[in-house]
Amino acid sequence: MHTDHLYIRVADRIEQMIAEKVWKTGDRLPSVRMLSKEQGVSLSTAFQAYYLLEGKGMIESRPKSGYYVRIDPALAPDAPAAGKPIVLEHTSSNEEIVTSVYKDFDIGEAVNLSLAAPPPELLPVAKLNKSVVHALRSHKSHCIGYEQIQGNLDLRKQIARMAFNWGGQITPDDIVVTSGCMEALVLCLKAVTKPGDTVAIESPTYFGIFQAIQSLGLKIVEAPTDPTNGVIVDQLEAILDVHDVKVCLFVPNFNNPLGSCMPDDQKKRLVELLTRRQIILIEDDIYGELYFGKHRPRTCKSYDREGIVLQCSSLSKSLAPGYRVGWAIPGPRYLAEVNRLKLIHSVTSATLPQVAMAHFLENGRYEYHLKAMRKALHTQSLRYRQAIQEYFPAGTRMTCPEGGMVLWIELDPHIDAFHLHNEALRRQVSVAPGQMFSVHTQYRHYIRVSYSRLWDAQAEEGIRVLGALVNEMS
Amino acid sequence: MHTDHLYIRVADRIEQMIAEKVWKTGDRLPSVRMLSKEQGVSLSTAFQAYYLLEGKGMIESRPKSGYYVRIDPALAPDAPAAGKPIVLEHTSSNEEIVTSVYKDFDIGEAVNLSLAAPPPELLPVAKLNKSVVHALRSHKSHCIGYEQIQGNLDLRKQIARMAFNWGGQITPDDIVVTSGCMEALVLCLKAVTKPGDTVAIESPTYFGIFQAIQSLGLKIVEAPTDPTNGVIVDQLEAILDVHDVKVCLFVPNFNNPLGSCMPDDQKKRLVELLTRRQIILIEDDIYGELYFGKHRPRTCKSYDREGIVLQCSSLSKSLAPGYRVGWAIPGPRYLAEVNRLKLIHSVTSATLPQVAMAHFLENGRYEYHLKAMRKALHTQSLRYRQAIQEYFPAGTRMTCPEGGMVLWIELDPHIDAFHLHNEALRRQVSVAPGQMFSVHTQYRHYIRVSYSRLWDAQAEEGIRVLGALVNEMS
Missing domain, CATH: 3.40.640.10 (Type I PLP-dependent aspartate aminotransferase-like (Major domain))
Known part of the structure; x- marks a missing residue:
């Protein structure tokens, strides 16, 4: 798919080589620098490819040593299946998660619900x-x-x-x-x-x-x-x-x-x-x-x-x-x-x-601009909340803020929000996993949804995709 | 004089009060904050006023205690006289000197020879x-x-x-x-x-x-x-x-x-x-x-x-x-x-x-702009060097750089360059004292003259004023 991001394509190539047993469980993968050279991509793209595979549980990083193949896909084909979210805490620090999610502010075609920044459409250009x-x-x-x-x-x-x-x-x-x-x-x-x-x-x-x-x-x-x-x-x-x-x-x-x-x-x-x-x-x-x-x-x-x-x-x-x-x-x-x-x-x-x-x-x-923006953001917050109520499992808890631009949502405790983030990103939706908001692990099943993106059919589709994933994983 | 800087006027007022024995040797002066309130000036102006008086040897700062009146002007009227530069090392760290010299980039009417920045006239606005x-x-x-x-x-x-x-x-x-x-x-x-x-x-x-x-x-x-x-x-x-x-x-x-x-x-x-x-x-x-x-x-x-x-x-x-x-x-x-x-x-x-x-x-x-700027800076360096040779004492040593925008000048070892800086500033000329360029004290009798300021009659007057002061102090 030509809309795929470069790092996803690089990750796919590596995944295929693991599937083809070029690299087997326990094998050390090329360094990020080497990968970057071999594939003719930037260092950040190489990093992102590894982060993605790590998020999928295919590979793991060992401190000061590099990346290693983690599972043999032939033996564990159902690993990322619904109801059994992969727990990544032992390989992904919250800093690694932040880096992975915010590798760049511009995620191209995706529906970005992870960035808490005012949309250009609301600004007095x-x-x-x-x-x-x-x-x-x-x-x-x-x-x-x-x-x-x-x-x-x-x-x-x-x-x-x-x-x-x-x-x-x-x-x-x-x-x-x-x-x-x-x-x-x-x-x-x-x-x-x-x-x-x-x-x-x-x-x-x-x-x-x-x-x-x-x-x-x-x-x-x-x-x-x-x-x-x-x-x-x-x-x-x-x-x-x-x-x-x-x-x-x-x-x-x-x-x-x-x-x-x-x-x-x-x-x-x-x-x-x-x-x-x-x-x-x-x-x-x-x-x-x-x-x-x-x-x-x-x-x-x-x-x-x-x-x-x-x-x-x-x-x-x-x-x-x-x-x-x-x-x-x-x-x-x-x-x-x-x-x-x-x-x-x-x-x-x-x-x-x-x-x-x-x-x-x-x-x-x-002051003139702020008046309009406050009103727009307030309306946005209500629309996003409505859609989340519609598409997420019944009983999903979320905040009802009186200002700002984000919603904080508590999911089923079995869901790993970083896993949800990775799966959503494959479907062109970006959301901020709860792990990013604490130095501890207590928000593993929370997500933050920014409602600053203008509400439209794409935004609704983004919430629908998220909701479907959450339902699948609950 | 209405061209005087605010902090100089505040310092003058304090100096007068010391002369009038409102504050006597050993008296503690108001805190910077208090001075700022009393005089209705900013904190930085209050700071600058004290720095100036400290530079003149009128007052001294004691760590964590404040500023104190240092000399009784009636007893020591010749203190800052030629040939006996006041050594400020025990009260002025090089950081204090830097702060004092660079309190702000914009020193108003003064001939600024202390700032190594390209002059707007040479830039492609x-x-x-x-x-x-x-x-x-x-x-x-x-x-x-x-x-x-x-x-x-x-x-x-x-x-x-x-x-x-x-x-x-x-x-x-x-x-x-x-x-x-x-x-x-x-x-x-x-x-x-x-x-x-x-x-x-x-x-x-x-x-x-x-x-x-x-x-x-x-x-x-x-x-x-x-x-x-x-x-x-x-x-x-x-x-x-x-x-x-x-x-x-x-x-x-x-x-x-x-x-x-x-x-x-x-x-x-x-x-x-x-x-x-x-x-x-x-x-x-x-x-x-x-x-x-x-x-x-x-x-x-x-x-x-x-x-x-x-x-x-x-x-x-x-x-x-x-x-x-x-x-x-x-x-x-x-x-x-x-x-x-x-x-x-x-x-x-x-x-x-x-x-x-x-x-x-x-x-x-x-590239087009750089060609012109290199040529202009080269010419400037030669003119400034010529003027320094003319106005400074014979045998003054200085560098002959093949690039950049500053000259490094060694003065008579008896001269305290920070004292020179303060005296020059009273005459509307700003120059960077050698103390700013080391964590130690070995460049106390050096100054840095920037030749980035366009050469004109004012610049020449600045060099002449500096040269006269150096001659006086040698």
Whole structure:
């Protein structure tokens, strides 16, 4: 099939060679590099081919040794059959699963339900383009020169202005512009920790967050959450009694993947608790503007009296992911250090996207756009939920978020969501398996479905395919 | 004077209050935060004011305690007099000096000889703008969507094509696009080290490099260099005998601040030495295209047979600093890890600058621009050297680089270059003091003068002011 991805074709060739006994059970397969050379494909394609076969249980990876043929297909032809999902935990770490699922953001023809990014159709392309052209014309160096390390001043003014909506009293000098929210989180984490410190995160949580924490040599404890109200403050307190937590990194507004939103009084309680214990809170507010209700939820930062909250956000979920415009509001204690780390790690962020965004935000275009987008996403969430109720087994549990762009779905405990992901991908549907959202294994039978993709016949077909697979596997 | 910077005015007010004995010797000054509030200025302005006074020897900082009044002006009115430069080493770490000098890239009215960035006048603004507009029109998501993690494919094709000039055989799949060269260096360092490892750098070296190394918890040893030929391979070998060096991070082509260029046969010897000892080389080639001679110097990467060289570069020095387009060529051993870290730390780089650059590079515009820029920089280097010979004391030693954009100047050993910097800044001239280019103190009487600023009457006046100060202080 010419629509197949290259890595699937490479995997098929290897599968055939195993079927033809060119490679037998226990045989070592060529290294990824060798495979890449032999097949004339890229290293990532070679990796993906192996990941796919690993996901199918055909091969296994052994640390520092390579890939080996796992089963003899002649002896175990029914291995991946319904009702007997292959448990991959011993060969696939959650990081390997993340890498496999997110090998690239662009998965071609597939129905992508795994990417939580706003669809281009909902974004004000023409007006953004106008702001870019305006930036090229009006900026003194035509955006060729370096920006200030802290970021473009006009942009920081706009971000400070937006802060009023979440209860913040912020000046442009309080803000450090970053390349998206992830860079902001990494810089804040680096500013307040040293390797070996412990960070508390929500369970489940966005994989990018714990990957960043782990990459800085920090330890993780997971805090219990409620699917509607987020972090359970009393239970968090119990955890703080036991673990020496230095920092909490939470997404109080429309947590990904839960979609939960902490009630404002709980945010206040959380900040009071952490202030009492002198524990820092890094608050990721990337989804804060995407609320479906009447009012924007406040942020923990708005209750912060002693400078323990470092707030991070970006325009990637609400306006333009590819512009990579995010920011940190570290507070007076950590501002200088975050700014210093920004200089050291990437000097400054790109000038043109900052200047264009400043212009776009200046004249009310953003608020206008957000109103339309909130409404569209709310409608989308209802349509996706309806379809899931229709096509998934009766009694499937899922969240009912009041903002953001994802649904969190609990499946039959026998289902391995990564296996489901692999099977779905063969049918041109991509979904995020629950394993990606914890450093532990408790979400093996959960999936995250993004409802940001415009609802159409293809999206419905994607949900139908998923539902059919889930029914088969239950 | 209304042209004075805000921080200078704040510093003047404090100085006056010290003169008026509101604060006396040994008194603790308000915290930076308090100063910022009281004076209604930003935190950075408050910081800068204190840095300035510290540089003048009026106040001193005590770790974790704050700023204190240092001298009683009534008792020591001649303290900063000629011939008795104040030694600041015990209060100013080189990091504090870097922060003070580079508080921001934009120093307003001053003659900036401290910034090694291409001047907008030498850059093809109109053609770059055209490429941006083309990118907005032609890109499938109009540059709003996420790029591939590894970077825009068209851009990577162009970078691979450029590799032929330095002797590289590189495919687009070998490249990871980053936000400038600094991010590439940080990702490569993270990919090949763990905290506590030792990295060898050139002495002197660009402060951004050792700040990045230090921020990753790595140790530094400095390797001796020759001002014309760069790293002295035999002497490096002696250092490797003594220190357990895991990685070398060198700038073989037109090192900043030396301007040295390793002869190609020495690059080959270096790679052979490091290969024999299984030591990794991170090669920063950011100035490689800015050669004044007939041929582009090769890179160490071109001699690499076993994948020990990770090459990093960018377009920031030769085309558009504010676009933040850089890349790493990590080689097959480290490609996957560098790509993984890119995803974790900043997801992807901004789409629009990448797509615009790909278009600009595609049609030969870059090579055309480089030819003109090399010629202009060569001419500039000669004019600046001439003026320095004219205005500086006889016998002042300086480099004669065959590429890049900086001169390295040795002054009378009694001169404290940071003091010179502060005095020059009061006269609207900014220059980079030698203390910024080593983790040790051996370059206290060196300065780096960038000749990238267009030569004109103001530039000449800047050199004249510097020369007069040096003469005064000698």
